[in-house]
Amino acid sequence: MSSPQSPSAHDHSAATEIQALREENRQLRENQATATQHQAHHDRYEQSQARFRTVFENSPLGQKIITPDLTIRQVNPAVVAMLGFTDPQELIGRKIMEFSHPQYSADWQHLQEKLWKHKTPHFTLETCMIRADGSSFWCQVTSVLFPDEGGELGYTILEDVSERKGLEASLKRVYDAQETILQLATHDIKNPIAQIELLADLLQRELISRNGEAPPPPEMVHYLDLIQKACTHASTLLQDILYVGDLDEHGLQKNPTDLNAYLAQQLTVHRLAAQEKGVALALALPDQPRYASIHPGKFGRVLDNLLSNAIKFTPAGGKITIGLLEEGGKSRISIQDTGIGIPGKLHANLFDKFNPTRRAGLQGETTTGLGLFIARQIVELHGGHIWLQSREQEGSTFFIELP
Numbered sequence: 001m002s003s004p005q006s007p008s009a010h011d012h013s014a015a016t017e018i019q020a021l022r023e024e025n026r027q028l029r030e031n032q033a034t035a036t037q038h039q040a041h042h043d044r045y046e047q048s049q050a051r052f053r054t055v056f057e058n059s060p061l062g063q064k065i066i067t068p069d070l071t072i073r074q075v076n077p078a079v080v081a082m083l084g085f086t087d088p089q090e091l092i093g094r095k096i097m098e099f100s101h102p103q104y105s106a107d108w109q110h111l112q113e114k115l116w117k118h119k120t121p122h123f124t125l126e127t128c129m130i131r132a133d134g135s136s137f138w139c140q141v142t143s144v145l146f147p148d149e150g151g152e153l154g155y156t157i158l159e160d161v162s163e164r165k166g167l168e169a170s171l172k173r174v175y176d177a178q179e180t181i182l183q184l185a186t187h188d189i190k191n192p193i194a195q196i197e198l199l200a201d202l203l204q205r206e207l208i209s210r211n212g213e214a215p216p217p218p219e220m221v222h223y224l225d226l227i228q229k230a231c232t233h234a235s236t237l238l239q240d241i242l243y244v245g246d247l248d249e250h251g252l253q254k255n256p257t258d259l260n261a262y263l264a265q266q267l268t269v270h271r272l273a274a275q276e277k278g279v280a281l282a283l284a285l286p287d288q289p290r291y292a293s294i295h296p297g298k299f300g301r302v303l304d305n306l307l308s309n310a311i312k313f314t315p316a317g318g319k320i321t322i323g324l325l326e327e328g329g330k331s332r333i334s335i336q337d338t339g340i341g342i343p344g345k346l347h348a349n350l351f352d353k354f355n356p357t358r359r360a361g362l363q364g365e366t367t368t369g370l371g372l373f374i375a376r377q378i379v380e381l382h383g384g385h386i387w388l389q390s391r392e393q394e395g396s397t398f399f400i401e402l403p
Contacts, residue, residue: 066143068116070096070108071403073153082139082160086134098345101136115145118240126161130310134183138165190235197231200224234364253380254293259331260285262296266303270311274367278316284323292331292402293381300379302386305371306398310363313396336397342390351376 038391059334062079064072072095075088082184083099085091097108107127114120121178122144129139143156267281303322310320315336323334342350380385383403390396 005304034331039324046216050204062139062160064091064096064156065157066096066156068112068152069155069325070112076347079158082131082137082158084127084135099129099131101130104128105282107141111141111143111154116152119145121145126165137162189214193231193234197228197235200227200231202206222273222332236298252295252298252378254295254382257294258289259292259324259333260289262294263324263333264305266300267307267322270307274311277311277314278318279311279314280319282319282321284321286324287346290324290326290331294402299382300373300377302400303335309371310335310337310339310396313337318395333400334397336395341392341394342388343392347388347390349384350363 053215056074056076059076060078062082063076064079065074067073069092074089077088080086080088080091083091083326097105099110107125111123111125114123122142124140126138126140126141128136130136138158138161141156141163142159143154146154146155149152204221207224260342263285264283267283271281295383307320307322314320317337320335320337323336325334326334377388377403379400385401388396388398
């Protein structure tokens with residue numbers, strides 16, 4: 001017959017059992033919390049998937065998911081309709097290259113290389129695709145790389161841009177036709193204007209060369225002078241129009257150029273015109289040579305236009321300064337004058353073609369309205385930027401920044 005446990009042994013056994021129960025309850029609570037957390041995570045995932053499917057399926061834009069070998073894994077109804085099919089299963093598992101126009105298959109290879117080889121996060125292109133009935137259409141493709149099941153897939157959006165491409169082609173045909181007509185008309189008009197100018201010059205010389213006869217009527221001399229000035233203005237306008245056409249058509253061959261020497265040379269050309277109007281010309285150049293890649297001939301037209309304008313609008317006793325400095329690793333040229341300035345309301349349209357707000361010079365000098373437009377075109381073709389700072393009666397400063 002065993003002896004009964006002592007009170008202390010009994011209490012210890014009961015305490016151990018209670019502790020075990022508590023530990024079991026704690027573990028149950030933790031498991032329940034974990035299960036609840038997993039369920040909440042699962043619910044959020046399902047909700048996210050539901051939202052994605054809703055957006056994916058109902059988007060008016062074509063949306064599809066492609067694998068690294070450009071196999072279609074998932075498509076929405078918009079893609080199915082865009083490619084001329086009726087059932088998504090007709091597309092799933094096929095390569096997108098099957099629907100590419102033969103002349104543009106390289107576009108998809110380029111997209112594949114950008115996304116999966118170079119790991120570009122997203123890529124956009126415009127390409128031509130073929131529908132089920134053999135017809136073609138233009139499509140803008142935007143593909144985004146995203147991780148999935150240990151790999152990477154391409155979420156791709158397709159937008160039919162055939163209408164826009166058609167309008168672009170139509171507008172280009174109209175533009176090309178207008179440019180051709182303008183170029184032909186400009187060339188054809190140059191000759192008769194030159195003949196009128198020559199005849200007016202001959203008449204004026206004939207009048208001056210008469211000896212022993214009564215002097216010609218003043219109005220006749222005046223009218224001949226007006227004819228010559230009108231012809232000169234028309235010739236300048238035609239030259240500017242042809243120059244703009246040439247800029248649109250041809251690129252620039254740029255060479256590294258010492259801007260210090262170049263600006264000094266360009267200023268020399270305008271010294272005589274400035275002296276005749278009593279305007280001083282000055283240079284503010286750095287001590288060390290500063291180089292930039294420019295087309296010397298074309299860029300010279302920029303400086304000619306800006307300096308000619310400065311001379312036109314600077315009264316006698318004024319000063320024009322060409323400056324050069326380095327700003328943020330770029331060359332910055334400035335043409336500063338002490339002229340009459342430009343009203344603020346004219347600044348916004350100053351570089352527009354045939355600027356309607358153009359003004360005559362202080363001595364009535366005319367302008368074609370293309371000078372500053374041409375200057376901006378040339379500067380931008382050099383990868384640069386042109387702008388101005390000006391206030392009435394305080395002068396103007398034009399800035400040119402070159403890479």
